[in-house]
Amino acid sequence: MHIAILGGGLMGTASAFFLLTHPKAPKSLKVTLIDRGAIGAGATVASFGNVRRQGRDFRQMALAHHSLSLWNRLEKMLGCDVEFRATGHIRGVFHQEALQDMQNFAAAAQKHGLDLELLDQADMRRRFPFFSQDAIAGSFSPHDGSGNPRLVAPAFAQAAARQGLVIRDHTQVTSVTPTKDGFHIQTPDGIIAADLLLNTAGACGRQVAAWLDESAPLTPYGPQMGVTEPLAHRILPVVGVWAHRPADVIYCRQVERGNVVFGGGPREDVALDPGHAKVNPMTTLHQIEALSRLIPALQGTAVIRTWSGCEGYVDDMLPIMGPSAGHEGLFHAFGFCGHGFQLGPGVGAEMAELILTGTSLTDTSPFHIARFQDETPKGI
Numbered sequence: 001m002h003i004a005i006l007g008g009g010l011m012g013t014a015s016a017f018f019l020l021t022h023p024k025a026p027k028s029l030k031v032t033l034i035d036r037g038a039i040g041a042g043a044t045v046a047s048f049g050n051v052r053r054q055g056r057d058f059r060q061m062a063l064a065h066h067s068l069s070l071w072n073r074l075e076k077m078l079g080c081d082v083e084f085r086a087t088g089h090i091r092g093v094f095h096q097e098a099l100q101d102m103q104n105f106a107a108a109a110q111k112h113g114l115d116l117e118l119l120d121q122a123d124m125r126r127r128f129p130f131f132s133q134d135a136i137a138g139s140f141s142p143h144d145g146s147g148n149p150r151l152v153a154p155a156f157a158q159a160a161a162r163q164g165l166v167i168r169d170h171t172q173v174t175s176v177t178p179t180k181d182g183f184h185i186q187t188p189d190g191i192i193a194a195d196l197l198l199n200t201a202g203a204c205g206r207q208v209a210a211w212l213d214e215s216a217p218l219t220p221y222g223p224q225m226g227v228t229e230p231l232a233h234r235i236l237p238v239v240g241v242w243a244h245r246p247a248d249v250i251y252c253r254q255v256e257r258g259n260v261v262f263g264g265g266p267r268e269d270v271a272l273d274p275g276h277a278k279v280n281p282m283t284t285l286h287q288i289e290a291l292s293r294l295i296p297a298l299q300g301t302a303v304i305r306t307w308s309g310c311e312g313y314v315d316d317m318l319p320i321m322g323p324s325a326g327h328e329g330l331f332h333a334f335g336f337c338g339h340g341f342q343l344g345p346g347v348g349a350e351m352a353e354l355i356l357t358g359t360s361l362t363d364t365s366p367f368h369i370a371r372f373q374d375e376t377p378k379g380i
């Protein structure tokens with residue numbers, strides 16, 4: 001059995017690893033991972049690196065719990081420290097409307113297996129002294145944290161390569177054609193024939209689906225990031241806010257080397273090809289102002305780099321995951337709407353389970369492409 005995976009980001013590399021290490025994998029299993037660039041150099045490398053369940057859509061929560069359990073074991077599984085640190089995730093509240101949002105989320109989250117510690121102003125000042133004194137409350141998710149977006153996809157790919165994964169990087173797929181018993185994947189170097197195809201092409205996933213007459217309303221956007229000069233390490237958890245208005249979103253984390261990585265604010269338009277989103281300097285200025293309000297000690301800190309990445313946003317803000325609605329042997333896992341870094345290991349495990357056993361570990365039915373079957377495929 002030959003499975004081709006189109007897209008070597010976190011979803012593609014994690015799927016390759018879990019396919020090749022699955023106890024029910026047939027002895028004859030061959031997996032080929034194809035990417036137009038370097039492995040892990042798409043949206044994955046650009047990620048902020050937040051491994052958070054707090055604030056997540058509840059339909060993703062079971063998958064997110066499973067994924068977190070894998071993040072905790074990745075170092076052992078992959079033989080590489082991908083810098084996952086369960087430092088906790090604190091979100092502050094600055095306005096009454098946001099306080100209500102936080103309380104509503106926390107009450108509902110409990111039913112989905114996520115317990116948040118709700119903190120009043122005094123708790124916030126005592127436990128997180130770096131946080132603005134204007135915060136009136138906050139919620140802390142102690143087991144969430146962050147990972148290194150530059151390490152995780154290459155680590156999955158290398159571990160899968162030790163199990164026989166064939167990597168075809170710097171190989172652009174230009175079309176896919178269904179055949180009698182599989183798929184022909186066209187590349188400049190010739191056709192790759194596979195029995196099964198997994199579409200993990202990220203923001204280009206819609207294009208791949210359209211080649212096979214399936215449609216999903218996905219738009220590529222570039223969320224914007226920045227990083228400061230290295231500073232003495234004072235901020236342990238990942239930090240964010242309960243923002244009632246999207247414009248108020250700001251988040252940051254301090255890496256062990258001292259730099260503070262930050263993001264938030266409007267996303268930029270981005271072309272799929274070559275998929276490098278441009279940074280809007282005005283957004284950086286707003287982010288710096290918001291960051292200084294959030295953590296006053298960061299005022300005047302130098303920003304040494306800014307970047308963005310090309311991520312696929314589906315209209316209903318849920319990913320496309322599961323079997324195709326039209327082709328046997330075709331599977332999708334794309335369009336993670338800015339939330340896929342946390343889910344990545346879980347997505348890989350889910351896709352391996354679905355492909356090799358036809359069952360899933362958690363409920364992935366809300367993510368099926370079939371929910372958009374009435375859309376007309378666009379030949380993009």
Ligand SMILES: Cc1cc2nc3c(=O)[nH]c(=O)nc-3n(C[C@H](O)[C@H](O)[C@H](O)COP(=O)(O)OP(=O)(O)OC[C@H]3O[C@@H](n4cnc5c(N)ncnc54)[C@H](O)[C@@H]3O)c2cc1C
Nearest residue numbers: 007009011036042043044048050173202309339340341342
């Ligand atoms: C700036 C930014 C910050 C983010 N922060 C967070 C965060 O903090 N927490 C979180 O949970 N999520 C975050 N995300 C989202 C998360 O990074 C993504 O959801 C996740 O990395 C998507 O992985 P992927 O494998 O689906 O896509 P990608 O990493 O984009 O991989 C898809 C791959 O497909 C390849 N490809 C596409 N078309 C073709 C083709 N025709 N031929 C060959 N190869 C092709 C591309 O080259 C690419 O490498 C962020 C995203 C961005 C952009």
